[in-house]
Amino acid sequence: MKKTEWVVLEDERIAEANAEPFVILYDRYFNRIYNYVRYRCFDAVSADDLTAQVFLKALINIKKYDPKKAPFDAWLFSIARNLINDFYRSKKKYNLVNIDDVEHILVRSNRPLEEISENKDEKYRLLNKLETLSPRHRDIIALKFGAGMTNRKIARLTGLTEQNVGVILHRGVKKLRKLMEEEER
Amino acid sequence: MTNHDNRTIFYYLLDVITHRKQGIPNETLPDDIKESINFAVWMQNLDFSEDSSIKASLRTHLQKQTELLSNAGKIKLSEGEHPQKKGTRLSIGALISILAGGISIIIATILIVFQKPKKEVSDKQTA
Numbered sequence: 001m002k003k004t005e006w007v008v009l010e011d012e013r014i015a016e017a018n019a020e021p022f023v024i025l026y027d028r029y030f031n032r033i034y035n036y037v038r039y040r041c042f043d044a045v046s047a048d049d050l051t052a053q054v055f056l057k058a059l060i061n062i063k064k065y066d067p068k069k070a071p072f073d074a075w076l077f078s079i080a081r082n083l084i085n086d087f088y089r090s091k092k093k094y095n096l097v098n099i100d101d102v103e104h105i106l107v108r109s110n111r112p113l114e115e116i117s118e119n120k121d122e123k124y125r126l127l128n129k130l131e132t133l134s135p136r137h138r139d140i141i142a143l144k145f146g147a148g149m150t151n152r153k154i155a156r157l158t159g160l161t162e163q164n165v166g167v168i169l170h171r172g173v174k175k176l177r178k179l180m181e182e183e184e185r
Numbered sequence: 186m187t188n189h190d191n192r193t194i195f196y197y198l199l200d201v202i203t204h205r206k207q208g209i210p211n212e213t214l215p216d217d218i219k220e221s222i223n224f225a226v227w228m229q230n231l232d233f234s235e236d237s238s239i240k241a242s243l244r245t246h247l248q249k250q251t252e253l254l255s256n257a258g259k260i261k262l263s264e265g266e267h268p269q270k271k272g273t274r275l276s277i278g279a280l281i282s283i284l285a286g287g288i289s290i291i292i293a294t295i296l297i298v299f300q301k302p303k304k305e306v307s308d309k310q311t312a
Contacts, residue, residue, distance in 0.1 A: 022247060022251045026243075030234060031232060034239075035232065035233050038233040039233075044238075047237075051237070051239055051243070052239055052246075056247070056250070059247060059250055148229070177220065
């Protein structure tokens with residue numbers, strides 16, 4: 001744990017001294033950030049767009065990051081959380097219908113299941129079921145399983161207690177599993 | 186096993202999964218919990234980023250952005266350093282010559298001032 005944080009801080013120092021190695025940070029965190037965004041955002045195009053925004057925002061504000069206040073991944077995920085929250089707020093405000101959502105529905109209804117690989121289909125089903133959870137449940141599940149964060153880190157980031165994070169996770173996973181099983185029947 | 190115990194085990198196991206530690210005591214757990222753990226492991230291992238269309242293009246874009254940023258930083262730095270370099274270019278020899286020139290001007294003005302009253306005195310004597 002300590003070793004990981006040290007590596008992260010080391011990377012951060014490099015990035016501050018010379019902006020070019022920011023790409024190292026991008027390579028290291030892309031998958032986790034993208035996964036987190038995807039857990040929270042059903043449509044793939046918006047997930048791509050939001051992931052891009054996270055890294056661009058981080059690049060612009062890299063000098064504002066203070067390693068004493070939080071580990072680098074926590075800082076990066078707080079940017080991602082804020083961007084996703086803003087995204088949903090604006091979506092709600094203007095009641096936008098995303099063209100990608102429509103496309104997904106069309107693809108789902110017209111394409112034979114055989115064409116879609118089992119793994120992709122399961123991922124899709126999971127994302128679909130995640131949509132039915134409350135925003136809080138979804139956020140915590142995304143941080144845990146999409147971003148691969150520990151309960152302690154999630155608690156720090158969200159302002160909840162570790163125990164509360166555990167309860168939300170437990171209920172969220174249980175509900176998701178039930179929803180997936182119900183669909184299989 | 187009570188609900189409370191189940192929950193505690195579940196939190197523990199979720200953390201075990203995240204830290205990828207070995208030794209999950211699967212055999213002693215109820216089936217329901219086992220299934221949830223398997224489900225959590227599956228969720229933990231999902232990677233949505235494999236076929237992300239943005240990955241490569243964003244990487245290139247970020248590379249360009251960072252290069253621009255670092256170049257802008259270098260330009261700013263060289264602008265700041267420029268006047269300082271001018272100041273340090275003044276050599277000791279030049280400084281000595283400037284000082285010598287200044288001193289000689291002062292001496293010359295003192296001599297001129299003291300020569301004038303002497304001339305006046307000598308004129309009066311001849312008269």
